[in-house]
Every structure is written in C-alpha cells, then in structure tokens.
Amino acid sequence: MSMIEVHHLPPGTRAGRARAWEELYATQVERATVTLGESETGPTLSSGTLGPIRLVRIEMDSGLLQRTAEEIGHVAEPAYSFLLQIAGQASFSHYGQDCVLGPGDMSLCNNAVPYSYTAHGPVELLLIRAGIGTIREHLPSPEQFCGRHLRAAEGLAEHAVGLSQSVFFQLAADLPEAVHNRVARNLLDALATAFAIGFDDLISSSAVLTGRHARVRLFIEENLRNPDLSPGFIATRLKVSSRYLRMIFAAGNETASAYVLRRRLEECARQMADPACAHLTITDIAFGWGFNSAPHFARSFRERFGEAPRVYRREKLAALATGGGALSAGATESV
CATH class of the missing domain: 1.10.10.60 (Homeodomain-like)
Structure with missing residues (x-):
C-alpha cells in the first residue's frame, strides 16, 4: 500500500479553489497566503511521512505561496524545509535572499521566518521537511543556508535532488517501514552534504x-x-x-x-x-x-x-x- 496521500482540489470558482488550496497547504505543510494563476486546474499536493521527515510534492501552475508574520504567529512546530525545484521556474525570497530556482536547484527554508515562492508557469516542487533538532543533527547552524541558491550543477546538488525524487517514488510504491528511519537519515545526510560542499567558502570563512x-x-x-x-x-x-x-x-x-x-x-x-x-x-x-x-x-x-x-x-x-x-x-x- 502506498504511503503517499494525493490531494486534488475540487472544481469550483477561482476564489473557491484558492481557499481550498490555502486550507490544504495549511493542513499538509503550514499556514500561508496563496494566490492561484489563471489555470482552471490544480494544484496537486502529495505527501507522506518517512521516519522523522515529511516529503511534500507540489504541482501547480503560476501562483504564489507566501508566509507572512501573521501566519508565523500560528506556527505549531518550527521546522526547516529543503526546497527542491524539480520542474519549471520559480522565484524564492527568504532571509533577505532572492533567487530564481530552475530544475534541479535547491534552497533551504525556516518556517519561523517569512518567505515567498512565486511560480512562473507550471512547476513541480519537492519539500523535504524536518524539525529543527533533526535538521541540526545533519546540518549545524542551518540558518546560514536559508534562502541561499544551490544550483543543480554545483557539487552534489544534482545527486541529492535525484536521490530525493527516488525516495519519494519508492515511498509511494510501498517502501518497507522497517527501513524508513535509515533511509531518512541517509537522505538528510545527502542534502546536508550538498549544501556543505556548495557553500564551503561560507562555512570556512568563519x-x-x-x-x-x-x-x-x-x-x-x-x-x-x-x-x-x-x-x-x-x-x-x-x-x-x-x-x-x-x-x-x-x-x-x-x-x-x-x-x-x-x-x-x-x-x-x-x-x-x-x-x-x-x-x-x-x-x-x-x-x-x-x-x-x-x-x-x-x-x-x-x-x-x-x-x-x-x-x-x-x-x-x-x-x-x-x-x-x-x-x-x-x-x-x-x-
């Protein structure tokens, strides 16, 4: 049995679909303000839990995901998310950093700080989420990487994104629960290593x-x-x-x-x-x-x-x- 749940928006008006998408995103990820593009379809959100981490796959047309101070006031549990841009192009703003994410690019997000993600046309985004304690076991001082742009061609970024997609699809195909924790640790190690290599100068400076x-x-x-x-x-x-x-x-x-x-x-x-x-x-x-x-x-x-x-x-x-x-x-x- 698949351990990934797939959520589709019901048909309706654009305003109604926007409200439904906002409620779905709040339930599966966190509270945020959303704006949908002109398309009458989507978005689709698929999610599943793998040991201490949560994987969330989002497919959407042009639109905006924005977390403001108002939504942060309702944060249930601080968490970090690795943002993996699988397809399409999007702008991501966080921690005073602005970047344009293309296929295979990555960034890191702290849900206790405002962010905005703007999709420029159809996109596919994969989030690898974990609590602060879990992230810091693999990536000390994760704050320094938030909002930074790790390109697909840099270091092991492409390998880490490919591994993340593979893990997601294996989870959807019924990955044995006995290995969930081990796979989650290996995945976090790969993502953390990609950032450590990609920003080696940032780490070694001081x-x-x-x-x-x-x-x-x-x-x-x-x-x-x-x-x-x-x-x-x-x-x-x-x-x-x-x-x-x-x-x-x-x-x-x-x-x-x-x-x-x-x-x-x-x-x-x-x-x-x-x-x-x-x-x-x-x-x-x-x-x-x-x-x-x-x-x-x-x-x-x-x-x-x-x-x-x-x-x-x-x-x-x-x-x-x-x-x-x-x-x-x-x-x-x-x-």
Whole structure:
C-alpha cells in the first residue's frame, strides 16, 4: 500500500479553489497566503511521512505561496524545509535572499521566518521537511543556508535532488517501514552534504561569525516591523557589543542598519505589488514595516528602486491586473 496521500482540489470558482488550496497547504505543510494563476486546474499536493521527515510534492501552475508574520504567529512546530525545484521556474525570497530556482536547484527554508515562492508557469516542487533538532543533527547552524541558491550543477546538488525524487517514488510504491528511519537519515545526510560542499567558502570563512550572522539575521527578520529596530536595539537584545555587530556584518559589505533598511524596503515593495494589499495606502504599508517618516520612506524607496512608491505600485498592479491597471476601490496613494 502506498504511503503517499494525493490531494486534488475540487472544481469550483477561482476564489473557491484558492481557499481550498490555502486550507490544504495549511493542513499538509503550514499556514500561508496563496494566490492561484489563471489555470482552471490544480494544484496537486502529495505527501507522506518517512521516519522523522515529511516529503511534500507540489504541482501547480503560476501562483504564489507566501508566509507572512501573521501566519508565523500560528506556527505549531518550527521546522526547516529543503526546497527542491524539480520542474519549471520559480522565484524564492527568504532571509533577505532572492533567487530564481530552475530544475534541479535547491534552497533551504525556516518556517519561523517569512518567505515567498512565486511560480512562473507550471512547476513541480519537492519539500523535504524536518524539525529543527533533526535538521541540526545533519546540518549545524542551518540558518546560514536559508534562502541561499544551490544550483543543480554545483557539487552534489544534482545527486541529492535525484536521490530525493527516488525516495519519494519508492515511498509511494510501498517502501518497507522497517527501513524508513535509515533511509531518512541517509537522505538528510545527502542534502546536508550538498549544501556543505556548495557553500564551503561560507562555512570556512568563519564558523563562529557566520553562525552569529545567521542568528542576527533571524532576529532582524522576526523584528522587522518593530520601529525601534536599530543596531543598538539588536546589540542589546542579543547581548553583543556594537563593535562585534559591525564585525559580523563587515564580511557582507553591508552595515546592520543598511541591511534593516534594505529588507524593509523589499517587503514594502513586495506588499505594494500584491493585489491583495491594494486596499492599504502606501503609508499604511511603510509604517507597517517599521518606517515612522513618510518622506524618509519615499526618499529611500526612490534611491533603491529608481522611482516613487506610487509610480512603482501603479506599474506593478497594472502589470498584474486583467483588463486594466487601476487600483481597487478604496486604495489611495499618499506617498
């Protein structure tokens, strides 16, 4: 008997299918906001448990999976997921990193930190999920790898993706339960080794500083909406000196304050381009991400994206709209 459950969305309206997909994703993976493409079919989600890990295969047309701070507030159990792009192309944003995943590419995701996965046309994605404790047995300091792009051609990435697919199909074909734990350990070892080889320079540069940098980034992501977030606030809360904080960020040629500003602007831009947030003013969005001055936000946004927030938003929503680029009723552009 197969140990993989296959879930198909029932027919219905686009809005109804989106709600059903959101509920299914919440039940089988975690709570998130989803947006479906124009297709009237799919997506399909198949999942199964293998010892301490869970395998989730997603087939979907163009669409968005986005986990925000609101959904994270409902996290039942912190977990990490290896994202294996099997087919198609998608953009993945996480931990301040942005990458475009192609067939055979990989990344790592922490469900306690916001992320977004945007499918550019039909895709197939395989998630290998495990609790924090299990992941750290195979990949110490996993935070440093979150959101990073491991390409298929790098190191053992292609081998690890191929092994993961093979394990999934064997589980679907009734893999003997007596070997589940052993197979799970071997699979996690292969995935962890692929990341260790692919990011050898990251690990060897300084394990202590790199691990600390990852923990600081995690703290920033968790507190990005807090208007009090500053280098002094970060240093105090994490009990490190301001000098040490500067040293941690020096390797990336970006100060802590510059990192905070960049991440806030990126999240504002992402939300401004989301039709689901069209009822919010630009000021609402900016202040919701920790800005406390509209002129400062507008100036910083223009410096980063090359145009005023209202122009950026209008262009993005117009590109997404079907039959026109007007903002939905009630949306105003105050910045």
